[in-house]
Amino acid sequence: MTAGTVRVLLVDDEDLVRIGLRMVLGADAAVEVVGEAADGQEALRLVASTQPDVVLMDIRMPQLDGLEALRRLRPTAPDVAVVMLTTFDTDDMVVTALREGATGFLLKNTPPADLLAAVHAAAEGRPMLSPSVTAQLIAAVSHGPDRETAQDARRRLAALTERETEVAEAVARGLSNQDIAAELFMSVGTVKTHIGHLFDKLGVDNRVQVALVVRDAAG
Structure with a gap:
């Protein structure tokens, strides 16, 4: 742009x-x-x-x-x-x-x-x-993922650090970067860095996909 x-x-x-x-x-x-x-x-x-x-x-x-x-x-x-x-x-x-x-x-x-x-x-x-x-x-999502999808999601989330997991869960709740920063006591820039790591580690392209992985893992 x-x-x-x-x-x-x-x-x-x-x-x-x-x-x-x-x-x-x-x-x-x-x-x-x-x-x-x-x-x-x-x-x-x-x-x-x-x-x-x-x-x-x-x-x-x-x-x-x-x-x-x-x-x-x-x-x-x-x-x-x-x-x-x-x-x-x-x-x-x-x-x-x-x-x-x-x-x-x-x-x-x-x-x-x-x-x-x-x-x-x-x-x-x-x-x-x-x-x-x-x-x-x-x-x-409320119907729940199949067993294989849930297991794959849990495996992918297991590769995250504790902080990245907190950010992923916040993204799944629909929070903005500003809201995540306020809730987790970090700068917006740090939130963006964590989200970039989430995309790489989870193999996704956007926040919707991050949320889907978190929800799939919850089964």
């Missing part, structure tokens, strides 16, 4: 959806739409050529869907924030997309102000979920 402008790539197979998104984002002078793609394959090419800060991508598309595009994008562009778009708040791909590294998940009928807030949040590395999507995520 340069000069305070958030560079956004729009990915959706429906022309009208892309037009609507472009109109909403165009109302914010701090957001620039740098490209549009109609499928995941085209999105991968455009990410490489346009270098966006944020990708708004439909999860269900022909040829190459958003979920597979996300999987392929993560190794080559780990710093690009990907916010998945869906029509249905009961989309069964929500949890999978978050585990694969999606920064957020929004309904296509999200109000314009909330959509803009989500884009800015994603550019800053903060997760953003539609309320109904958040409810679905909580419901999915």
Whole structure:
């Protein structure tokens, strides 16, 4: 992100959806739409050529869907924030997309102000979920992970220091860096350092994934 402008790539197979998104984002002078793609394959090419800060991508598309595009994008562009778009708040791909590294998940009928807030949040590395999507995520987690997933999560958490574990648990509770710093009596800079270590040690890309590992470990 340069000069305070958030560079956004729009990915959706429906022309009208892309037009609507472009109109909403165009109302914010701090957001620039740098490209549009109609499928995941085209999105991968455009990410490489346009270098966006944020990708708004439909999860269900022909040829190459958003979920597979996300999987392929993560190794080559780990710093690009990907916010998945869906029509249905009961989309069964929500949890999978978050585990694969999606920064957020929004309904296509999200109000314009909330959509803009989500884009800015994603550019800053903060997760953003539609309320109904958040409810679905909580419901999915409340059912508990399978045995193998829980064991893997515990193994990954065991590699953390005591302080890193405290930070991970705070992230799982949804606390901001400032809140974590105040609760654990450390500077915000130190919190950011610990979170960077969490990403490396847990093999994750964002705070949502940290939270999922902590919750999986709790079984």
